[in-house]
Amino acid sequence: MYKRCTTEESALRQQQFTQCLLELMQQTPYHQITVGDICTRMALSRKSFYRYFSSREECLHSLVDHAILDFLMEHIPNRLDEEIPDSLFAYWRRQKKLLGALYDNRMLDLLVERAMLYLEGQQHRLNRKNHEQMVFLLCGLVGMVGDWHRSGYQKSPEEMTDSLRRLLFHSLCE
Numbered sequence: 001m002y003k004r005c006t007t008e009e010s011a012l013r014q015q016q017f018t019q020c021l022l023e024l025m026q027q028t029p030y031h032q033i034t035v036g037d038i039c040t041r042m043a044l045s046r047k048s049f050y051r052y053f054s055s056r057e058e059c060l061h062s063l064v065d066h067a068i069l070d071f072l073m074e075h076i077p078n079r080l081d082e083e084i085p086d087s088l089f090a091y092w093r094r095q096k097k098l099l100g101a102l103y104d105n106r107m108l109d110l111l112v113e114r115a116m117l118y119l120e121g122q123q124h125r126l127n128r129k130n131h132e133q134m135v136f137l138l139c140g141l142v143g144m145v146g147d148w149h150r151s152g153y154q155k156s157p158e159e160m161t162d163s164l165r166r167l168l169f170h171s172l173c174e
Contacts, residue, residue, distance in 0.1 A: 002058040003051070014052045016042065018063035021056065025101035030060070060107075064114045067098055072118075085164050089157035092145045099149050108146045112139055140167075 005011035020042050024033050035056050039046050053059045071091045092099055102108050115138050141164075148160055155163070 002053045002062045005052075010052070013048070014062065015066070017049060017052055017059055018066065021059050022063060022098055022101055025105060026097060030101075030105040030107065060110070061114060063098065064102070064110055065118075067095055068111070068115050068118060085161040086157060088141065089145070089148070089160040092148075093153055093157055096149070096153070099145065103146055103149050108142055111142045111145075115142075 003010075003014070005014050017038060020038050021033065024037060024041065028037075033056060035046060035049055038056065038059070039049050042048075049059075053062065071088070074087075074091070102110060116135060119134055119138070144160065144164065148155065
């Protein structure tokens with residue numbers, strides 16, 4: 001597990017490493033990127049990298065985790081349940097670089113995996129039925145967001161929300 005930073009300075013450095021990885025992923029397939037590539041691009045030593053992460057996978061996990069948590073912290077507490085899809089699609093449209101890097105590297109499943117880890121931490125708030133529904137919805141939402149990216153964001157976040165609502169309503173009524 002990557003290091004949880006306790007100071008603003010260390011959190012900023014950790015974020016710089018993750019953003020550097022994201023920039024590299026936009027130019028090079030993830031499987032070809034090394035810790036050395038990240039460090040070279042940042043002009044820092046490998047020792048600096050290993051203060052925050054034990055591997056590039058942990059760096060990627062941190063990048064995805066922070067995107068998920070940023071969305072949750074920014075949008076969920078202040079919205080009614082029916083407004084969450086609008087926020088979700090608007091958020092991921094702003095996160096095109098990350099979404100594109102994950103999509104291009106065939107790693108959208110990492111979004112599901114990391115969000116499921118978060119859900120498991122919240123399981124005390126969800127009964128088993130709700131947990132299964134959340135996992136199902138999460139997989140579907142990530143699929144929709146990935147397809148939306150693939151199509152070049154031709155629909156607006158509002159249109160995506162309408163599509164999601166129609167899909168859910170149709171599924172629930174049959």
